[in-house]
Amino acid sequence: MSTPASTPAEADTPPSGTDATGTTGAAKKLAAVVLGLTAVVTMMLCAFALPSVNGGPHHVPIGVTGPQPAAQGLGAKLDGDEWDVTVYADTEALTAAIKDREVVGGIALSGGKADIYTATAGAPTATAALTALGNGLAAQQRLQPAVHDLVPYPEDDPRGAGFAAAGLPLIFGGMFPAVLLTRLFPGHAGLRLRLAGAVVFSLLAGAAVAAFLQYGTGSLAGSYGVTALGLSLGMAALSLTFIGLEALAGMAGFGAAAGVMMLLGNPLSGMASGPYWLPDFWAHLGQYLPPGASGTLLRANSFFDGAGAALPGTVLTCWIVFGLALILIADRRAARTAG
Structure with a gap:
């Protein structure tokens, strides 16, 4: 008993649902990859951009020294969200604390001068902010500022x-x-x-x-x-x-x-x-x-x-x-x- 011949349209048609299922699976995979890559790029942007945007002095430990009324007044003025201030008895105690990494730097008031002691190799951005702060205070009080970098980067790479x-x-x-x-x-x-x-x-x-x-x-x-x-x-x-x-x-x-x-x-x-x-x-x-x-x-x-x-x-x-x-x-x- 003979069977009827398939028409050209019937011969070229693949089994029902094959293309649709394959296309749907590929589309889902593509969507997952695109969304995943987008999430990764967004996370990278957040991770690298947010610290830069929100960067600034945050409880930076510094020291001050000088005549007690002036040192105590300066410490009370600076102590806050940006700076954690410790008052030291003299300049030797302040510089020792900097070298021991108890503080990142400090300001010494004496004889019409404002000596700014820093350690650039320990915290370069905080050092720059402290230097600017010391120069600003010296200008306000009409003192002569002088910067002393106790722990700089090596001469061959001064910027670190x-x-x-x-x-x-x-x-x-x-x-x-x-x-x-x-x-x-x-x-x-x-x-x-x-x-x-x-x-x-x-x-x-x-x-x-x-x-x-x-x-x-x-x-x-x-x-x-x-x-x-x-x-x-x-x-x-x-x-x-x-x-x-x-x-x-x-x-x-x-x-x-x-x-x-x-x-x-x-x-x-x-x-x-x-x-x-x-x-x-x-x-x-x-x-x-x-x-x-x-x-x-x-x-x-x-x-x-x-x-x-x-x-x-x-x-x-x-x-x-x-x-x-x-x-x-x-x-x-x-x-x-x-x-």
């Missing part, structure tokens, strides 16, 4: 450009080895190799970056060995955290950590401005993330003979312990699954 530019390389120095080691040594079998590789890389990369910044560009001073160890500590804190999150939660964990470090850690690190140029909450948050702690530790080791290194060193050590704990949990979980 090399130091400020080290922020992103420090973050990438933690991300790239984690990605590469995960690709080369995947799975549970390669977890310990990834751990060993991250530790060795951190030591070598810290030494290389310190050598380049100190001897190549002249951007750092102080003990090379101590500076290199501090940089290695910062890179290890990042890379071990990335490896631990990837081992425990896959690429989703790695992506979340990368987003936090790039979108929050970098703009809140204070590498270029110092830690006192952001609103209080964001300034403190930045100092408890590895990029900000690494930058503060680098300042302390390179310019202040280790003064103020305890807190950032402790923060980075805690991040390393956190990363090691994640790696240990992932290792135990994989061992139980295999068993």
